[in-house]
Amino acid sequence: MDFDPVTFLRDHWQKSPRLIRNAWPGWVNPLTPDELAGLACEEGVESRLVRRTASRSWDLTDGPLSNAHFAEVGAVPWTLLVQAVDHHVPDVAALLEPFRFIPNWRIDDVMVSYASDGGGVGPHFDQYDVFLIQGLGRRRWRVGARCDERTPLLPHDSLRLLADFQPSEEWVLEPGDILYLPPGFAHDGIAVGEDCMTYSIGFRAPSRAELVTGWADHVIDLLDDDDRYCDPELEPVVNPGEIAQEALDKLHHMVTEALxxxxxxxxxxxxxxxxxxxxxxxxxxxxxxxxxxxxxELVAGGLLERNPASRFGFIRSGPETLTLFVDGGAHDCNGAVALFAEQLCDHASLSIDTAWAGSPQIVDLICELANSGSVAITSED
Incomplete structure (x- = not known):
């Protein structure tokens, strides 16, 4: 892909939209519409069918869908949305590789949409960064101003649609084109012609409220109920109604120290x-x-592959030590095991180094991850 990550991060990331024309010369769409529809019918796959009804209202059906749902769409514009397609289709997962200059923990998933002529999900805004890759057909994107929680929305139980969308820029994307949108920008994508497929690579970002709530709940679970405020050096007070600054300082310290x-x-x-x-x-x-x-199995060679639905990351704690995190679990690693963990986080598939078999710590780590379903050893064939 002809794209400079340094310039992009400096000038556009979380700042302004960016259109990239013909990002992949010789682009090949990695998924057919029928394959996408098949995924939407599977249990455990999140999917939605959005229709613009004859009365110009919006109708949404949650999956799993069936052939009957597609037979009933009628002549009105409609859109099929399927989440986490990268977990099921390796060629779709491969679309993530050019964006690995962004930390893996920020990646959410690859959502794929298919729309009939005029199909879309209405003007809206999202709270995450997204790269919109045009896979098949054409889609007109209109982009407006940045929005926030005060932006008026239309009443709808499931769709967060803008009440007053005023576009300021407009592009028609062809197969292989990419549009990047930072969080909060109003946008509306409408299929131009039939067989319009778009791949949305989204990047998650926890809110401050989620972090504070989650961390505080975690800390609370670890606290001892006997650890209470105390004032063994209390002296007589002038006014019993006053909450003294010294008491406030001690109460504040109890909270901040715990967090x-x-x-x-x-x-x-x-x-x-x-x-x-x-x-x-x-x-x-x-x-x-x-x-x-x-x-x-390691002695025999082959590939060590990560489950495409698993999440891997690590936090370095010293020159040769780190904590490996896999699917919410923590594994402390040092020395050769730490180097192995770094490799595992950097590659979805690794050619097995038979020397791993000589390290009981690496063997134990792979064994634990294999039993949890996070990795598997396969033949290179």
Whole structure:
């Protein structure tokens, strides 16, 4: 892809929209409309069917869908939306690779939409960064001003549609074009012609409220109810109605001290951002494997592959030490195991180094991840 990440991050990331024409010369659409419809019919796959009815209102049906739903769409414009397609289709997951200059923990998923002529989901805004890749057909994107929680919305139970959308820019995207939108920008995408497919690579960002609530709840679970305010050096007060500054300082310190442990926060945050959004694709073996079995498989060679629905990340704690986070679980690593963990986080698939079999710590780590369904050893064939 002809794209300079440094310039993009400096000039556009979370600042302004950016249109990238013909990002992939010789672009090949990685998924057919029929394959997308098939995914939408599967249990455990989040999908939605949005129709603009004859009365110009919006109708939404949540999946799993069926052939009957598609047969009933009629002549009105409609859009099919399927979440986390990268978890199920390797060629769609490959679309993430050019965007790895952004940390993996920020990646949400790849949503794929298919729309009939005139189909869309209405003018709206999102609270995340997104790259909109045109895969098939054409789509007209109109982009407006930045919005926030005060922006008026139309009444609707499920769709957050803007009450007053005023576009300021407009582009028609062809296959292989990309439109980047920062959080909050009003936008509306409408299919121009039939067979319009768009791949939306979204990047999640926790809100301050989510972080404060989650971290505080975690800390509360660890606190001892006997750890209470005390004032053994209390002296007679002039006015019993006054809450003294000294008491406020002590109360404030009790709260901030409990929340200020950065090492504990790092461990909690690593688990938070690697917790999968959707259920893992079931890679866990029916019968738990033992370290000796893993060692034998490593000696035989092959590939160590990550479950596409799993989330991997690490926090470095020293020159040769780190904590590996996988699907919300923490694994302390050092030395050769830490180097292995870094490789595992950097690649969705690794050619097995038979030297791993000689490290009981690496074998134990792979064994634990394999039994949880986060990784699997496969043949290179």
């Amino acid at each position: 200020a442990n950065r090492e504990s926060f790092a461990r909690w945050a690593g688990a938070l951002v690697t917790t999968p959004k959707y259920d893992l694709i079931d890679w866990a073996p029916e019968d738990a494997v033992a370290p000796q079995e893993i060692e034998d």
